[in-house]
Amino acid sequence: MNTRSKITLTGLALLLTSLVSQGAPVAENWENHCAKCHGADGKGQTKIGKKLKVKDYTDATVQAELKDDEMIKATAEGVVDAASGKERMKAFKDELSADEIKELVAYIRKFKG
Ligand code: HEC
Numbered sequence: 001m002n003t004r005s006k007i008t009l010t011g012l013a014l015l016l017t018s019l020v021s022q023g024a025p026v027a028e029n030w031e032n033h034c035a036k037c038h039g040a041d042g043k044g045q046t047k048i049g050k051k052l053k054v055k056d057y058t059d060a061t062v063q064a065e066l067k068d069d070e071m072i073k074a075t076a077e078g079v080v081d082a083a084s085g086k087e088r089m090k091a092f093k094d095e096l097s098a099d100e101i102k103e104l105v106a107y108i109r110k111f112k113g
Contacts, residue, residue: 023096026103033092034104042111052088057111071105 024032031040037049044054055062076098078091092101 023100026100026107029096029100029104030107033095037089038108042108057108058113060112063109063112066108068105071108072101075101075104 037046037052037054038044038057039046039049042057044056057063076091076093078087079089081088
């Protein structure tokens with residue numbers, strides 16, 4: 001085996017290890033847990049998304065108003081309407097690891113333009 005293929009194999013092994021330790025891939029988590037309301041494309045134009053008036057994550061203004069740490073907190077602990085005290089989005093910390101939540105926030109950032 002030449003050096004080049006050894007390097008390729010090492011890279012592949014590292015990649016597999018990181019995939020296994022990561023839980024579900026981020027696109028799968030988005031599809032399974034978030035797309036129902038926020039849309040596969042992040043626009044929130046689903047039946048429930050429209051009803052709940054979720055923000056359009058392809059909108060640069062919306063993205064600029066969001067802070068990463070607030071997004072992580074919202075996903076982990078849920079979103080409650082300040083005025084009525086009603087839950088708008090449930091907490092995901094029991095279903096998703098901290099790393100999975102961080103990846104989802106990075107995934108949301110990519111919907112912007
Ligand atoms: C039942 C519908 C529903 C599901 C499922 C859902 N959300 Fe939400 N989400 C909402 C609503 C409603 C809001 C509040 C309105 C808004 O900010 O768009 C919200 C707000 C957010 C916010 C913004 C919080 C802020 O700081 O303004 C983030 C980030 C977010 N959701 C991420 C996610 C992620 C990640 C998932 C999947 C793990 C998810 N949501 C699943 C309905 C949902």
